[in-house]
Amino acid sequence: MKFSSALSLVAGLVAISEAAPSTSVVESRALPLVQSNQLRRVLLRSELLKKGQILEDFAYSWSGRNRLIGTIGHNKTVNYLYDTLVATGYYDVAFQKFLISTPINETFTVGNSSYETVAMAFSEAGKVTAPIVKVANLGCDAADFPDLTGKIALISRGSCTFVIKASFAEAAGALGTVIYNNVSPGVIAGSGEGDFGPVLSITLTDGQALVAKLATGATVIGTMNVDIDSITTYNVIAETKGGDHNNVLMLGAHTDSVEAGPGINDNGSGSIGILEVALQLTKFSVNNAVRFGWWSGEEEGLLGATYYVENLSAAESAKIRLYMNFDMIASPNFVYQIYDGDGSSFGTSGAPGSAELEHLWEAYFPTEAGLAFDSTAFDGRSDYGPFLDAGIPAGGLTSGADEVKTPEQQAIFGGTAGIILDPNYHTAQDTLKNLNVGVWVQMTKGIAHAVATYARSWEGFPTRVTKRDASVSTVYKPTRKGGLWIS
Numbered sequence: 001m002k003f004s005s006a007l008s009l010v011a012g013l014v015a016i017s018e019a020a021p022s023t024s025v026v027e028s029r030a031l032p033l034v035q036s037n038q039l040r041r042v043l044l045r046s047e048l049l050k051k052g053q054i055l056e057d058f059a060y061s062w063s064g065r066n067r068l069i070g071t072i073g074h075n076k077t078v079n080y081l082y083d084t085l086v087a088t089g090y091y092d093v094a095f096q097k098f099l100i101s102t103p104i105n106e107t108f109t110v111g112n113s114s115y116e117t118v119a120m121a122f123s124e125a126g127k128v129t130a131p132i133v134k135v136a137n138l139g140c141d142a143a144d145f146p147d148l149t150g151k152i153a154l155i156s157r158g159s160c161t162f163v164i165k166a167s168f169a170e171a172a173g174a175l176g177t178v179i180y181n182n183v184s185p186g187v188i189a190g191s192g193e194g195d196f197g198p199v200l201s202i203t204l205t206d207g208q209a210l211v212a213k214l215a216t217g218a219t220v221i222g223t224m225n226v227d228i229d230s231i232t233t234y235n236v237i238a239e240t241k242g243g244d245h246n247n248v249l250m251l252g253a254h255t256d257s258v259e260a261g262p263g264i265n266d267n268g269s270g271s272i273g274i275l276e277v278a279l280q281l282t283k284f285s286v287n288n289a290v291r292f293g294w295w296s297g298e299e300e301g302l303l304g305a306t307y308y309v310e311n312l313s314a315a316e317s318a319k320i321r322l323y324m325n326f327d328m329i330a331s332p333n334f335v336y337q338i339y340d341g342d343g344s345s346f347g348t349s350g351a352p353g354s355a356e357l358e359h360l361w362e363a364y365f366p367t368e369a370g371l372a373f374d375s376t377a378f379d380g381r382s383d384y385g386p387f388l389d390a391g392i393p394a395g396g397l398t399s400g401a402d403e404v405k406t407p408e409q410q411a412i413f414g415g416t417a418g419i420i421l422d423p424n425y426h427t428a429q430d431t432l433k434n435l436n437v438g439v440w441v442q443m444t445k446g447i448a449h450a451v452a453t454y455a456r457s458w459e460g461f462p463t464r465v466t467k468r469d470a471s472v473s474t475v476y477k478p479t480r481k482g483g484l485w486i487s
């Protein structure tokens, strides 16, 4: 059935080219229809490495040594993607610009000591100098909080969200909240929404030292400072000129890193993986249009993907048959993970089609690639979240972030049980050297398989069930409220 519609499409192009000769029509007619094994065959490990190095060089081209949104490292990344895609002539390419407000220049000092700190994405601006008070337990219950009027709350990470902890602290009268990590090393920035004054994170070691000091009955005065700045940043969107634009396959990856490092596994690997598929796809024709999204602001709370989805009209949203996400696909202590789109392992399923995508890869990995796979929770922790919320079928592949490898996974995939899947997750060591390049190649081939399959045909794939605009994205909101996004 699809085959005959493909024939009629070609016939239509012939007729147009006879009526008005055009090089682009002649060229596109000459391209073979994309086929999984052919697309996979032209993907090269050397190209992934070369492009990964380019991103690392962008990070190291400035003193921050990262590709954080709003920095030269990130802007070079999006410019590179844009220019590379435009040069193919195969895609319509656009920047999607948006503004986000984000904490900057955060500091936490006690006496003369300046602490390593990072502001939660939802932190408000402000400067607070006040006595520090330790909150009981994990600060997940109002009963854990004494009267904190005029005080700074000190709370351990764990059990409930940073937003919940900060909201209880604020309700108890705290002027600001400091949350210390419950694992080493480092500080952790969480996303969310709320008006709770300055909210900072410090390390486990620093937190425990403060707790010990407070336990002696000493008064400890801390000073918190957070400034807020507006940052302009960009998504990059590229869509094949060819194919059916009413039945679009979409895939994406985030382009930004955290402040700590260059972000080459997270998520240079996904950004370059889909770029390489996009570049090799230009050797073929497609029946269905393929749209690529490179998202900004993922690390600050899925901001770019959320902005994109929330700015789709209902009619445009309905044209997206499927969204596929690739975030961290070269983890050193990897597991080949497929999002649990049918909910069989973790209980949360996506819109009709999410299960079919999962099953496509579950068939592909053992048979075509000869690889074991595992499923991973479909919890919206990356850029597919806003698509799921909008009722768009979704899924993806990931080789893992900060999940601890189980002994069962070690038995199947090798590596080291008891440590996280990317031990350099969100650190300065997330460099090209951090990557398992073999995994990167295999995951990129997995991307190519799905792209080739659905670019050829949606046969056997559920038709889109559309949601009303009003129900779009109720969960994934910008991390700060009050005019966060100005388009």
Ligand SMILES: [Zn+2]
Residues within 6 Å of the ligand: 254, 266, 267, 298, 327, 328, 382
């Ligand atoms: Zn990521």
